[in-house]
């Protein structure tokens with residue numbers, strides 16, 4: 242397709258000469274005998290790669306035509322054609338966005354050089370923009386792919402974590418679906434407190450893996466039916482640190498492992514293993530602490546039956562500021578009962594073969 246050039250001049254003789262030169266050089270052209278006619282041609286939807294316009298014309302001059310077309314046709318360069326005495330006006334036209342000007346009278350070569358330069362410049366501009374647009378689209382597509390891959394990776398990580406949690410359930414039959422319920426309660430309270438989604442994901446992983454360090458506790462202590470003696474208690478308490486050690490090497494769990502390390506801390510500093518206080522305890526661990534106690538109270542235990550949610554609220558309320566962070570307790574107290582009841586029912590009803598086999602051992 243030859244480049245199309247709109248030739249605007251009120252002198253027919255000049256239009257004819259210009260168009261003859263352009264045609265001989267392989268361009269296609271259209272003539273307009275005034276600024277208004279050129280405007281009408283452009284408004285009709287015809288497109289041109291270049292406009293060659295006389296500067297001095299009766300109704301709408303070259304500058305006026307340029308004014309009215311440059312924004313709508315930014316990819317159509319305009320070359321002004323003018324007599325020598327208009328040179329300052331020609332420069333003004335360039336300042337206004339004309340690409341170049343051509344002095345009358347001109348030689349064939351001068352005309353073709355000016356046309357060639359303007360078209361080449363246009364081609365580069367359009368190419369560059371296409372490249373930019375393609376590049377942006379490419380970067381966007383790659384970013385989306387990367388994000389999807391990361392999400393996939395994160396999902397497979399979570400699946401691995403679940404397997405890890407399930408393995409602990411097999412070893413420590415007391416927990417059963419406890420881990421899943423505590424995780425769900427922790428998430429629910431974090432949501433009620435307005436914790437951002439990203440942070441909730443971290444907190445959930447920490448809650449889910451909180452007791453993973455029990456893998457390192459000898460079975461005779463972990464599964465001892467009666468009460469633990471002081472020495473055994475001490476060993477048992479090391480599970481927080483073991484869990485932290487196990488997980489801290491995994492970059493993906495860097496934040497979650499802090500929750501694991503701190504899940505037995507008390508708000509007033511009376512917990513273990515480090516005796517952390519208040520904000521020294523990660524928020525996730527402070528939320529977990531309430532969720533964990535809640536689940537312990539409302540679940541059946543070998544030595545006592547489950548108590549009601551109302552009793553759990555009373556008990557947790559009594560320990561606010563001591564074991565529990567008052568802000569977490571406040572958020573928890575405002576949450577309706579059915580949130581916890583629904584979550585508990587959902588999790589207990591889940592077909593969950595590993596926890597079933599664990600409890601089927603009757604431990």
Ligand SMILES: [Fe+2]
Pocket residue numbers: 451452480504505
């Ligand atoms: Fe624990």
